[in-house]
Amino acid sequence: MNTKKNLVHPYIPNSAPEIKEKMMREIGIDDIEELYNDIPDFLRFKGRMNLPDPLLSEIDLKSHAERILSKNTTCQESISFLGGGCWQHYVPAICDEINQRSEFLTAYAGEPYEDHGRFHALFEYASMMGELLEMDVVNVPTYDWGQAASTAIMMATRIADRTEILVSESISPDRLLIIQNYCNPTLKIKTLKTDYETGKIDLVDLEDTISNKTAGVYFENPSYFGCIEDQGTKISTIIHDNDALCIVGADPVSLGVLTPPSSYGADIVCGDIQGLGIHMQYGGGHAGFIATHDEEKFVMEYPSRLFGVIPTIVKGEYGFGDVTYDRTSFSKREKGKEFIGTAAALWGITAGVYLALLGPRGMQDLGKLILQKSQYAMEKISTIDKIDIIFEKTPHFKEFVVDFNKTQKKVSEINELLVKRKIFGGKDLSKEFPNLRESALFCVTEIHKKDDIDKLVLGLEGIIR
Numbered sequence: 001m002n003t004k005k006n007l008v009h010p011y012i013p014n015s016a017p018e019i020k021e022k023m024m025r026e027i028g029i030d031d032i033e034e035l036y037n038d039i040p041d042f043l044r045f046k047g048r049m050n051l052p053d054p055l056l057s058e059i060d061l062k063s064h065a066e067r068i069l070s071k072n073t074t075c076q077e078s079i080s081f082l083g084g085g086c087w088q089h090y091v092p093a094i095c096d097e098i099n100q101r102s103e104f105l106t107a108y109a110g111e112p113y114e115d116h117g118r119f120h121a122l123f124e125y126a127s128m129m130g131e132l133l134e135m136d137v138v139n140v141p142t143y144d145w146g147q148a149a150s151t152a153i154m155m156a157t158r159i160a161d162r163t164e165i166l167v168s169e170s171i172s173p174d175r176l177l178i179i180q181n182y183c184n185p186t187l188k189i190k191t192l193k194t195d196y197e198t199g200k201i202d203l204v205d206l207e208d209t210i211s212n213k214t215a216g217v218y219f220e221n222p223s224y225f226g227c228i229e230d231q232g233t234k235i236s237t238i239i240h241d242n243d244a245l246c247i248v249g250a251d252p253v254s255l256g257v258l259t260p261p262s263s264y265g266a267d268i269v270c271g272d273i274q275g276l277g278i279h280m281q282y283g284g285g286h287a288g289f290i291a292t293h294d295e296e297k298f299v300m301e302y303p304s305r306l307f308g309v310i311p312t313i314v315k316g317e318y319g320f321g322d323v324t325y326d327r328t329s330f331s332k333r334e335k336g337k338e339f340i341g342t343a344a345a346l347w348g349i350t351a352g353v354y355l356a357l358l359g360p361r362g363m364q365d366l367g368k369l370i371l372q373k374s375q376y377a378m379e380k381i382s383t384i385d386k387i388d389i390i391f392e393k394t395p396h397f398k399e400f401v402v403d404f405n406k407t408q409k410k411v412s413e414i415n416e417l418l419v420k421r422k423i424f425g426g427k428d429l430s431k432e433f434p435n436l437r438e439s440a441l442f443c444v445t446e447i448h449k450k451d452d453i454d455k456l457v458l459g460l461e462g463i464i465r
Contacts, residue, residue: 007054007056009054020032073419073422075088075280075424077422078419078422078423078424079422079423079424079448079452079455079456080423080424080443081423081424081425081426081442081443081444081448081456082424082425082426082427082443083226083398083399083426083427083441083442083443084172084224084399084427084441084443085145085172085174085175085272086274086280086285086286087253087274087275087280087398087443087445088280088443088445088447089253089275089276089277089445089446089447090445090446090447091277091278091279092277092353092354092357094353094357095277095278095350095353095354095357096279098349098350098353099346099347099349099350099353103117103118104117104118104121104346104349105346118345118349119307119320119321120320121348121349121352122140122307122320122345122348122349122352123307123308123309123320124352124356125138125348125349125351125352125355126138126139126140126306126307126348128352128355128356129252129273129289129291129351129355130291131360132252132255132256132260132355132363133250133252133255133260133261133262133269133291134260134262134263135260135262135269135291135292135293136292136293136294137291137292137293137294137298137299137302137306138289138290138291138306139289139290139291139302139304139305139306140304140305140306140307140343140345140348141273141287141288141289141343141344141345141347141348141351142287142288142289142290142304142340142343142344143286143287143288143342143343143344144272144286144287144288144344145172145175145249145270145271145272145286145288146172146174146175146178146179146182146288147178147182147288148270148271148272148288148289148290149171149175149178149179149218149247149249149270149288150178150179150182150183151182151270151288151290151303151304151338151340152218152247152268152269152270152290153165153179153183153187153215153216153218153247154182154183154187154303154338155268155290155298155301155302155303156215156216156244156245156247156267156268157186157187157215157216158301158337159215159245159297159298159301160215160216160243160244160245161215162213162214162215162244163186163187163188163213163215164187164188164190164211164213164214164215165183165187165188165189165190165214165215165216165217165218166190166191166192166206166209166210166214166216166217166218167179167189167190167191167192167217167218167219168191168192168194168201168217168218168219168220168223169191169192169193169194170194170199170200170201170219170220170223170224170225170227171218171219171220171223171224171249172220172224173224173432173433175249176191179218187215190209192205192206192209192217192219193205194223196435197391198227198391198393198394199223199225199227199390199391199394199401200223200227200229200230200231200394201219201229201231201235203231203234203235203238206235206238207238210238210239210242210244211242212242212243214239214242214244215244215245216239216244216245216246216247216267216268217235217239217244217245217246217247218247218248218249219235219247219248219249220248220249220250221248221249221250221258221261222251222254222258222396222397222398222399224399224441225390225391225396225399225400225401225441226374226396226397226398226399226400226401226441226443227391227394227395227396228258228394228395228396228397230395232248232259232261232264232265232266233264233265235264235265236264236265236266237265239265240265245267245268246261246265246266246267246268247266247267247268247269247270248261248266248268248269248270249269249270249271250269250270250271251271251272251275251397251398252271252273252275252276252289253275253276253363253366253367253370253398254367254370254397254398255363255367256360256362256363256364256365256366256367256368257364257367257368257371257397258367258397262293267292267293267298268290268291268292268298269290269291269292270288270289270290270291271288271289272286272287272288272289273287273288273289273347273348273351274286274287274347275445276350276351276354276355277350277351277353277354277357278347278350278351285347286344286347287344287347287348287351288344290302290304299323299324299327300324300327301327301337302327302328303327303328303329303336303337303338303339303340304328304340304343305322305325305328305330305340305343306322306323306324307320307321307322307323308320308321308322308323328340366446367397369446370397370398370444370445370446371397373444373445373446373448373450373453374396374397374398374399374400374444375396376450376453377400377442377444377448377453377456378392378396378400380453380454380457381402381442381456381457381460383457384457384460384461384464385464386404386406386407386464387402387403387404387406387407387460387464388402388403388406389401389402389403390402390403390436390439398443398444398445399441399442399443399444400441400442401429401436401439401440401441401442402426402439402440402441402442403436403438403439404438404439404440405437405438405439407438407464409438409463409464410430410438411425411426411428411429411430411438411439411440412428412430414440414460414463415428415440417459417463418456418459418460418463421455421459423455423456423459425440425442425456426440426441426442426443427440427441427442427443428440429441
């Protein structure tokens with residue numbers, strides 16, 4: 001007896017055989033394969049996919065997923081010193097409370113006349129970010145820092161009418177790959193050398209490399225290594241002397257204590273707001289910002305949405321909505337200077353809640369706390385025999401590089417042993433920066449207690465001994 005049944009998955013619309021047959025009759029086909037006639041035979045998979053049998057009940061599927069997830073070790077039960085682009089900061093409960101409200105969580109698109117709440121919230125976010133950055137114009141968040149940096153670079157090339165960009169090699173390697181992927185083959189990307197004594201940009205190499213073909217120079221402050229670039233004014237002077245634009249990637253969390261890039265000559269500032277009240281997620285929790293001064297040559301090159309405020313016909317009432325909407329690809333898709341798709345607007349609202357909660361004094365206190373705790377961690381780790389801090393003479397914010405080469409152990413080995421002590425060690429840099437060999441990038445934020453740092457030091461001492 002044939003006991004095989006046609007399975008109708010409850011989560012897949014129109015999966016019932018009788019509905020599929022009706023749909024095929026409606027469009028005039030006898031077999032679903034007719035829809036794929038345009039796909040060459042050599043591209044079609046002929047074998048049987050190695051998939052497990054389907055779990056037909058919701059309770060079985062839920063149990064199966066929970067068994068897989070239970071293998072994970074999270075930052076809830078372990079101390080994490082990982083950074084490198086996604087950082088563990090404290091997320092106030094109000095951030096989750098506000099961003100889960102239905103008018104924000106479910107609002108994707110809309111118009112000013114029907115969506116005042118979301119547009120108003122994003123205007124307030126942009127205003128507070130502008131104050132923090134000391135810039136006038138801030139976009140609705142894009143996907144992440146990588147896209148924000150890439151778009152900032154594209155903006156610079158259109159403004160300068162040149163096609164060469166210089167990028168510091170001390171930025172996130174992942175971000176550099178995104179920039180290269182986004183900008184090639186239209187632009188020529190050249191990397192600038194790092195002074196490996198200080199961790200800062202090599203000014204001699206900058207002066208030797210920049211030319212009348214250069215549209216702009218992109219560097220990050222703090223750098224990927226956590227080094228604070230105190231040569232900002234010198235760098236921007238060299239850039240502007242060559243009629244190019246200065247583009248700076250910045251961590252907004254640092255700007256409560258560090259001078260904003262606009263103060264040392266940045267024309268465009270970009271970065272990620274993940275540290276502003278947004279949880280770490282597997283590959284998510286990111287949103288990129290771009291900021292400039294309120295000048296037409298900058299504003300008209302933004303491909304993303306900008307929200308402004310204007311009085312309505314009702315006295316004392318204000319409305320919120322798009323500024324210069326016709327410059328976007330939403331308005332003129334075939335003539336858009338650069339295509340932009342779905343934004344990470346919900347994270348902008350979340351970051352706005354965070355900034356409103358902390359205020360200027362809170363951001364300053366947060367920055368000081370991170371500076372103090374990261375400095376304490378650097379000092380304690382540097383006392384361990386055979387371990388050094390790279391770029392130790394340069395001021396750092398939040399992140400720093402630990403050199404394990406004298407220990408004769410690989411970073412991967414050290415990290416595996418730390419996991420057994422419920423500690424996530426630093427990000428292994430041996431492949432990203434082979435010249436640093438067995439080194440790791442450690443991150444310390446406001447969530448780390450003195451006991452957490454001391455536990456890391458004791459763990460490293462026990463492993464190295």
